[in-house]
Amino acid sequence: xxxxxxxxxxxxxxxxxxxxxxxxxxxxxxxxxxxxxxxxxxxxxxxxxxxxxxxxxxxxxxxxxxxxxxxxx
Amino acid sequence: xxxxxxxxxxxxxxxxxxxxxxxxxxxxxxxxxxxxxxxxxxxxxxxxxxxxxxxxxxxxxxxxxxxxxxxxxxxxxxxxxxxxxxxxxxxxxxxxxxxxxxxxxxxxxxxxxxxxxxxxxxxxxxxxxxxxxxxxxxxxxxxxxxxxxxxxxxxxxxxxxxxxxxxxxxxxxxxxxxxxxxxxxxxxxxxxxxxxxxxxxxxxxxxxxxxxxxxxxxxxxxxxxxxxxxxxxxxxxxxxxxxxxxxxxxx
Numbered sequence: 001x002x003x004x005x006x007x008x009x010x011x012x013x014x015x016x017x018x019x020x021x022x023x024x025x026x027x028x029x030x031x032x033x034x035x036x037x038x039x040x041x042x043x044x045x046x047x048x049x050x051x052x053x054x055x056x057x058x059x060x061x062x063x064x065x066x067x068x069x070x071x072x073x
Numbered sequence: 074x075x076x077x078x079x080x081x082x083x084x085x086x087x088x089x090x091x092x093x094x095x096x097x098x099x100x101x102x103x104x105x106x107x108x109x110x111x112x113x114x115x116x117x118x119x120x121x122x123x124x125x126x127x128x129x130x131x132x133x134x135x136x137x138x139x140x141x142x143x144x145x146x147x148x149x150x151x152x153x154x155x156x157x158x159x160x161x162x163x164x165x166x167x168x169x170x171x172x173x174x175x176x177x178x179x180x181x182x183x184x185x186x187x188x189x190x191x192x193x194x195x196x197x198x199x200x201x202x203x204x205x206x207x208x209x210x211x212x213x214x215x216x217x218x219x220x221x222x223x224x225x226x227x228x229x230x231x232x233x234x235x236x237x238x239x240x241x242x243x244x245x246x247x248x249x250x251x252x253x254x255x256x257x258x259x260x261x262x263x264x265x266x267x268x269x270x271x272x273x274x275x276x277x278x279x280x281x282x283x284x285x286x287x288x289x290x291x292x293x294x295x296x297x298x299x300x301x302x303x304x305x306x307x308x309x310x311x312x313x314x315x316x317x318x319x320x321x322x323x324x
Contacts, residue, residue, distance in 0.1 A: 005136040007107065008128050009120065014111035015104040015133055016084060032220040036302050 074143045074315060076103040077130065077150025079172075080245050081192075081204075081238055083110035083231045087147050087171070088315075089308030097316045102142075104133055106149070108237030118240035122248030126153040127160055134164065143319045145169035147305065148277060149245055156250035158260045166322040168264040168292075169315050172277035172305045173285050177253045186246055193242035201229040217273050257288035263321050264292035265314055269303040277305075 004012040031048055038046035045068075052060060074094055076087040084103035088094060094101045105112040107129055108121060115121055130153060134142060143166050144154035151170035158165040179185055188209075195207025205225050213221045232238050251257070266289065268282025279296065286294035295314060297304040304310055 002111070005104070005133050007113075007125075007132050009116050009125070011107060011113035011115065013104050013107065013113075013129055013133060014084070015102060015137070017100070017102045017137060032217075033302060033307070 074099045074101050074145060074319060075130070075133065075139075076101065077144065077146030077153050078103075078106060078109070079146075079148035079150055080241060081109070082147070082228050085231070086228055087145060087150065087308075088312045089306070091308035091312045093309050093312035094315060097312075097319075099143075099316065099319055102133065102137060102139070104129075106153075106241075108232075108234060108241045110231055111233055114234045114237030115240070119244055121241040121244035123153060123156050123245075123250040124248070126245075127157045127250075130154075130157050131161065140164060141166050143167045143169070143315065143322060145171065145311075145315050147171040148174050152250035155257065155260065158262060159251060159256060162259075162261065165260075165262045167262050167318045168260070168289075169267065169311075169318055170264065170282075170285055170289075170292075171267040171311065172269050172274065173266070173281055174277045175250055176278070176281055177249065177251070180246075180249055189242050189246045193239040196229070196235055196239045196242065200235060201226055204229050212275060214272055254284055254288040257285065258290060260289055261291065263318060264289045265318050266292050266294050267305050267311065267314065268294060268296045269305045270296065270299065273303045274305070 002014055002016050005015050006012055034048055035046070038044045038048075049057075049061070076084065078084055078086045084105050087103065106126060108114045115125065126149070130144075134140075141164050144157065146152070146154040146169070148171070151173045152175045154165075154168055155170060155173075158168055191207050192204055195203040195205075197203070199206060205222060208225060210218055210222060229235070229238075264286075266282050266286040268279045268286075269277055271279055282296070283294060286292045295304060
């Protein structure tokens with residue numbers, strides 16, 4: 001919930017307080033960590049996908065994941 | 074817990090969207106500093122100093138009827154939290170100072186002020202891309218450069234009043250949150266100082282974070298292991314430290 005708080009000089013500050021205070025995750029940082037993680041695993045095949053996230057992967061990419069697993073089983 | 078972001082950032086950029094604080098049962102408050110994000114510009118370009126930033130934090134706590142809080146701030150937000158703790162010690166339960174940058178010994182040096190003025194001029198003349206061009210990306214190690222450029226573009230695009238951010242870029246580095254690190258010895262609240270190794274973030278010197286942690290009587294320093302991505306950039310890890318810190322506070 002974003003509300004406006006008045007400052008002593010009569011301006012307003014946007015303040016979040018409640019269930020969703022920090023907004024959406026900073027995706028660029030998550031991608032950076034995925035890249036780092038991939039770098040730690042020898043022989044890894046990293047697929048860093050623009051526009052996909054934790055939940056959309058399940059929806060959009062699960063077919064690819066199954067194909068990859070079958071191809072390597 | 075009140076989250077205070079750094080210069081040119083917005084309220085998202087302290088714990089980077091992590092929900093760990095709320096999941097731990099803490100009441101989380103995050104706000105955009107004056108001139109940043111969705112907050113109004115100051116009445117005049119000079120009015121972005123630490124006196125005003127401390128006054129704004131007081132206004133937020135007063136409006137939400139919060140007498141005492143854990144404060145967690147990054148860079149400008151860290152300096153604001155510490156200055157607030159000096160002015161209102163009874164209202165600060167604990168402090169998390171993430172990558173402090175203010176060095177009282179260097180504050181008036183023309184070289185460091187010129188760096189901020191170049192960024193302000195870049196933002197004024199060329200918008201977000203002007204800012205990114207003015208930012209010294211060549212000084213960022215190659216493995217971090219793309220990430221830093223992306224984060225800069227994202228966070229600079231989040232401001233409703235870019236001209237106000239340019240004013241803040243000139244005014245904040247000219248303002249002193251406290252006269253010397255010696256003053257930090259007066260702060261008795263438990264504290265954590267999070268530093269970043271200089272390889273990834275040379276603008277927030279690890280040596281300065283060490284000095285802050287040494288000056289604060291009840292502080293410990295947290296830094297990522299060598300070669301790892303900066304702790305300060307990992308919202309979940311920062312949040313877990315804040316949760317631990319809050320757990321030490323007596324109600």
